[in-house]
Amino acid sequence: MKPASFGYVRAESLEEALDALRQHGPEARIIAGGQSLMPMLNMRLTKPAMLVDVMRIAALKEPHVEKGALVVPAGVRQAILLERPKLADDLPLLASALPWVGHIQTRARGTLCGSVAHADPSAEIPLCLVALEGEVRLRARRKARRITAEAFFTGMMVTEKADDEMIEAIAYPLRRRGTGYSFAEVGRRHGDFAIVACAAVVDSARMRLAIGGVADRPTARDFPHLDGSALDDALNAFAWDLGAGDDLHATARYRRDLVRSLGRRVLEDAAKVTKGETNREAAPCRS
């Protein structure tokens, strides 16, 4: 199908984009790479009166390291970040997960911030942001605020972002010494939406597991160091608490099974680093 009509602003600066948002309020949507919004427009699931294109804003193009975090502004495409030479060193979790985002033909255009704004509960980029306890940097014409990823996602494709705000950047905390990271996903085909995606972060104090594709938003839980049947029980409780549902692609029961088995696998893999072993990190399992 074709999109309904809309006005279009090609913003050349952040101020121009924010002015347009303030002027048009709930009628306006930011468009960056378009890989989430364009399908919604084509299917007329959304009909904004005004699109504000932010891809020509030079100031939003450069990822940079700032106070122990990689800051990824709104104009950074997934393929550009994936080619960053130190990505696997700085952010092993994101380096493992990004190849699972769509296909090269969509990563070439899609942005990281766009995926976060879209807030699909099965998307890998928001999942990694929650797993790593990153933050979302929101900007409106007169105010700026930073909010944790966990507080940002409030439901199925619903976020904390107000109508006059845009995501200026997201920030992923860099790899910490002695911390292990691991990612795995099961989908019908590579590049499809995840049925279940798992991201683990393990250090000497705790094990953190974030799950995508099950609840209405990416959801993380911290566990003390557990193994054996204690870990099974903890994962089982987590799996039930996520409130899985049946859909076309998988049953709730299969999803819970994946949380238990794949969740355990990534936690054990990430934990290897805390024991001084190397884990598989940048080589995600191709289940």
Add this chain to the structure above:
Amino acid sequence: MPQLDAKGRHAVAFTLNGRPAAVEVETRTLLTDALRHGLGATGTHVGCEHGVCGACTVSIDGVPARACLTLAVGIEGCAIRTVEGLAPEPGRLGSLQAAFRRHHALQCGFCTAGILVSLDAYLALRPSPSRREITEVVGGHLCRCTGYAPIIEAALEAAAELRGEGPALAPSENAHA
């Protein structure tokens, strides 16, 4: 700041297969429709129109992208390459196209334009791809005829030929021709 109204028609200028092109579109016009209806460049196909099938893939500034997920007004000043730009001259196939023909890498051909453009852009960036890389690239396309195996063989053979390795068969010397 350029602001374009919803109902009017707006001029967009870009290059198409190396030549300057201009087309008048609405803000909501997809790049697929701008190419096909606006410019008559019907080599780029339209399948699902929501980014899933890959039939519409074109190269934008050297990288393969879904034309159906691209607004025509967004490509002002970009370099677009489509399947029409692959052959060196009328009546001659490019290396990738010739390899597709040798390997029977197409049947109905609906998916072919998009796959050729994806592979062409990929091989320009990475001349020595592994089989797995090619499989990933082709994984961004749906083909309901071939089963993909001949497409992957054709891509690997074309890559070798473009690197100057192995005997390059002209289509006429092909046993199947």
